[in-house]
Amino acid sequence: MSGQIVSTRQRLINAAMSLFAAQGVTETTTKAVAELAQVNEVTLFRHFGNKYGLLLAVISESPVFEELGESLKRQASQSTSAYQALKDYCDRRLQALEKVPDLVRSLVGEAGNYPVENRQALGRSLNQANRYVAEYLATVVEREQLHTHLPTEKLASLLNSLLLGYAMIQFTSEFHEFWRDRDEFLESLVALFLPSATDSTSSRKYEFIATEKVIDLPANLVHLILQRAKKSGLRDYALMYVLFGAGLSTTEVVNLERSHQIIDTNRHLLQITQGSTRQVPVNQWILGKRYGSHTRNPLTQWLKSRKDEHSALFLNDSGMPISKVEIEERWQILTEGLLTPEGQQPAIEQAQQTWCTEMLMKGMNLEDMSIITGWNLTQLQPYARRAKEKLALEQAIRLDQKSRQVTRES
Numbered sequence: 001m002s003g004q005i006v007s008t009r010q011r012l013i014n015a016a017m018s019l020f021a022a023q024g025v026t027e028t029t030t031k032a033v034a035e036l037a038q039v040n041e042v043t044l045f046r047h048f049g050n051k052y053g054l055l056l057a058v059i060s061e062s063p064v065f066e067e068l069g070e071s072l073k074r075q076a077s078q079s080t081s082a083y084q085a086l087k088d089y090c091d092r093r094l095q096a097l098e099k100v101p102d103l104v105r106s107l108v109g110e111a112g113n114y115p116v117e118n119r120q121a122l123g124r125s126l127n128q129a130n131r132y133v134a135e136y137l138a139t140v141v142e143r144e145q146l147h148t149h150l151p152t153e154k155l156a157s158l159l160n161s162l163l164l165g166y167a168m169i170q171f172t173s174e175f176h177e178f179w180r181d182r183d184e185f186l187e188s189l190v191a192l193f194l195p196s197a198t199d200s201t202s203s204r205k206y207e208f209i210a211t212e213k214v215i216d217l218p219a220n221l222v223h224l225i226l227q228r229a230k231k232s233g234l235r236d237y238a239l240m241y242v243l244f245g246a247g248l249s250t251t252e253v254v255n256l257e258r259s260h261q262i263i264d265t266n267r268h269l270l271q272i273t274q275g276s277t278r279q280v281p282v283n284q285w286i287l288g289k290r291y292g293s294h295t296r297n298p299l300t301q302w303l304k305s306r307k308d309e310h311s312a313l314f315l316n317d318s319g320m321p322i323s324k325v326e327i328e329e330r331w332q333i334l335t336e337g338l339l340t341p342e343g344q345q346p347a348i349e350q351a352q353q354t355w356c357t358e359m360l361m362k363g364m365n366l367e368d369m370s371i372i373t374g375w376n377l378t379q380l381q382p383y384a385r386r387a388k389e390k391l392a393l394e395q396a397i398r399l400d401q402k403s404r405q406v407t408r409e410s
Helices: 002-023 030-037 041-048 051-061 064-076 082-098 101-109 116-144 152-172 182-193 219-232 234-246 250-254 298-305 324-334 349-361 366-373 377-409
Strands: 261-264 267-272 278-281
Touching: 002 030, 002 041, 002 051, 002 101, 030 041, 030 051, 041 051, 051 116, 064 116, 082 101, 082 116, 082 152, 082 182, 101 152, 116 152, 152 182, 182 377, 219 234, 219 324, 234 250, 234 298, 234 324, 234 349, 250 324, 278 366, 349 366, 349 377, 366 377
Parallel strands: none
Antiparallel strands: 261 267, 267 278
């Protein structure tokens, strides 16, 4: 008899879970649950009292959170990067929520109508999920020696809250412009919660966006570096030209091949195949000075001078494809003795920062820059602020010059 009771109870819970997920709590009737479980509706009332009692059993007895804990334990033991591991977790949770949009809307949107016991059970289940995620984050942070700004328990609560908030926005609104797509949301989320994590697919290091500071180089210093590179040789000149004219990272540069060029009289493009696949224009004008044309510039001249058959766009002094370390060594040599306004030797990352700031000052909007750089809008915000700062300074200088001119004329 007891086996029959357990079996009947479980059938009712399974039927309720199925219907709640398919059409939400409000639209699900006890009659429909009983019919799906193939029992009399009176039997449902005898076991659970009413629909909210049945919902309480679904929340309290669901194995979904225990399964989540086991899944996170497996992920934590894998050797994938922290970036990819956390992104995979977030992606899987969103996929799970997207399978039951009506249930999510009901549980969150109608929770105020539930008895206090149901809300308490829901809270306990969410706390359990947060504990599993906190343990997972603690394992990843310790393994990769990451720096976080909050305890992992608080990070876990914020992470799950943001995932649920994102799902609710997706399920209840249309045509919002918070994120271009789910991947952009996920990248922003991971960059926020793991400020030192690295994306293994693009070798891009994510910093804590809210405190990132853009330090671009002044025009006279950039031109001096390019002049030094020109004297050093065609290869170095072309290398600096690509860093300042196309805004590429060293990882992207070492993966360039001759075939990645698209050239005609109206354009010179580079096809980027590392990380975010895209095309990037090579600028003729760099901070007010022109460096050749689309068909004749430091890069095309370097390639024209080569007699080898290597497919790589850049070679080292031994005639082999250049490495990231060798590019950084060339930068150190070419910038030796030079100082930025902050009193430091220029860092190679500042070439990309300078290019990005200049493009925004020329009028590129953030959405177009996102396409060109492969970065999301959150990552571009510090560059937008820096571009506005420089434009404001230029405006202030023009106003001062105009005032002096008026004074002289009067």
